[in-house]
Amino acid sequence: MNIRILLVLLPMFFYASCDKNNMGDDCYSNSNTQSLTSNNEEREYLLHIPNSYDGSSSVPLMLNFHGFGGSASAYINDADMRTLAESDTFILVYPQGSCMNGVSHWNPSLPGADNKSTADDLSFIEALINEIASSYNIDTERVYACGYSNGGMFAYGLANYKSELIAAVGSVSGTILDFNGPTSHPMPVIHLHGTSDAVIPYNGNNDYNSAQSAIDYWVDFNNTNSNPILTTDSNGGMTIEHYLYAQGDSSVSVELYKYIGGNHVWFNTTFQGKNASQLIWDFVSRYDINGLR
Secondary structure, three states: OOHHHHHHHHHHHOHHHOOHHHOOOOOOOOOOOEEEEEOOEEEEEEEEOOOOOOOOOOEEEEEEEOOOOOOHHHHHHHOOOHHHHHHHOOEEEEEOOEEEOOEEEOOOOOOOOOOOOOOOHHHHHHHHHHHHHHHOOEEEEEEEEEEEOHHHHHHHHHHHHOOOOOOEEEEEOOOOOOOOOOOOOOOOEEEEEEOOOOOOOOOOOOOOOOHHHHHHHHHHHHOOOOOOEEEEEEEOOEEEEEEEEOOOHHHOOEEEEEEOOOOOOOOOOOEOOEOHHHHHHHHHOOEEOOEEO
8 A cells, every 4th residue: 555545535535534614725724833844844733731741850742643634723622632631741732734735634655656745744743843842841752643544644654764753653543554664663553443434444445454454564563462352342332342462572562442333533432431532642651662661
C-alpha cells in the first residue's frame, strides 16, 4: 500500500470527517491557534497547557492528529484529552494538517514518485516538538503520538520515520501505509478499529491494509508474544474485544481493541469504563522511549 492510492481515494472516502462549518478559503478554519514556520510554510496548532503544569518538573507531550478534511478546532472536541491532561499533567497539542486540492490532510510517507502530497509533515512535527520543548519543560523521552483515520496513519508514519522522537503511538480507525520504516527502538502500539468501518475496512481491501496486518507488523517488529490475551467487554449494546500482545523487547506491548459493529469514528463507546482517549493515554503513558517505565 502506498500513499498514491491514499491521496486519490481519501477525498472520496473521508467526507465524514470534514466539518463544513469550519472550512474556510484555505480548506480549514481554526481559532486560538499558534503557528510556526516549517519549510517556508506557516503551520498551525492548538496547544493546551494544563493548569496543573507549573514548570518545576518535566512533563509528557501528547500529539493528537485529526482526520482527512478535519480542523484542529473541531477535532479537539471530538477527541478530547484535556481533562486527562489536567489530571495527569501532560501538555497536549492538536496540530493542523495542510491543504491539498482544497482539503486538509496528513502525509505519513517520505517524498517519492508515488507520493502525490508535497507536504513535509514529518519535518513539521519535528519542528513543532522542538518549538514546544523550547518554551516548556518537556520530558523528551515521553513524547507520544495518536490520531484518527488519516491522523492515525500519520501517527504510524511518525513511528516509522521519526521514532527517535516518539515513545509510543496510537491509531483510531486508521491503518499503516508503509512497513519499512527505520524504526530505531521497540515501539509500543495501541490500535482501535470497528469491524463495520466502511472507510478503512477492518479486514482491509485493495486500497488499505487490514487492522490485523498492522498489528502483525508491530508484533513481529517488537518480538512480543504471538498469541494474545483476549478480554471481552460489552457496553451500550456493543461488544469490544481486547487483544494484548505482551512481553516484547524492552517490555513493550501491542494492543488491539476490536469494536464489533463499530463504524469509522473516534470511539466514545467505553471498554471497562474507558473511552478511546482514556485507553490511549493509559497505554502510552506506561512507556518512555526506552520501553516500559
